[in-house]
């Protein structure tokens with residue numbers, strides 16, 4: 001859903017990154033298992049709050065920062081100009097060619113903002129963009145429980161295995177879940193989804 005940020009929103013995000021609260025982005029980046037050579041997609045990269053910590057870890061890999069907002073994308077380019085391993089995609093993620101196959105896709109506080117018809121379109125497309133065996137990392141708030149359940153349900157309709165879930169209390173966003181998924185080769189039965197519990201680890 002295209003929404004351009006106000007000057008105040010941009011200023012607030014920049015300020016936030018200069019406070020100790022920036023660790024929320026860093027901790028999410030640090031939870032992503034990286035060797036350094038991977039091809040990674042940041043879906044809804046915004047100002048590059050997470051990409052800032054991921055790009056330097058990709059010593060021989062490549063990061064794509066994708067955002068539908070031209071203003072956020074321009075801000076992100078300026079913010080991360082020193083990293084030469086980043087490519088930018090300024091359009092609806094749905095228009096990113098599925099022949100681009102990523103080892104890792106992450107989305108930090110993106111999916112809960114999308115209306116249901118868009119979630120239904122975007123989630124299967126994200127999974128098409130992921131290599132078999134590739135991993136998806138999301139962080140979403142649970143303040144809107146219906147939306148959170150919808151996201152989990154749509155994800156579990158894909159060829160995904162839940163690897164891990166962790167619960168956090170995030171400033172301004174409240175209780176949020178990090179969920180790590182892996183794309184499987186074949187569909188198999190998924191147990192009906194129940195809200196994950198903190199520290200829960202899925203079947204290996």
Ligand SMILES: C[S@@+](CC[C@H](N)C(=O)[O-])C[C@H]1O[C@@H](n2cnc3c(N)ncnc32)[C@H](O)[C@@H]1O
Nearest residue numbers: 001044045046049067068069092093108109110
């Ligand atoms: C709440 S912001 C999160 C930004 C960043 N991940 C963070 O945590 O700071 C969500 C971002 O997703 C982008 N977005 C929403 N729908 C999108 C879509 N369909 N394709 C690409 N980007 C999208 C928005 O423009 C926005 O920048």
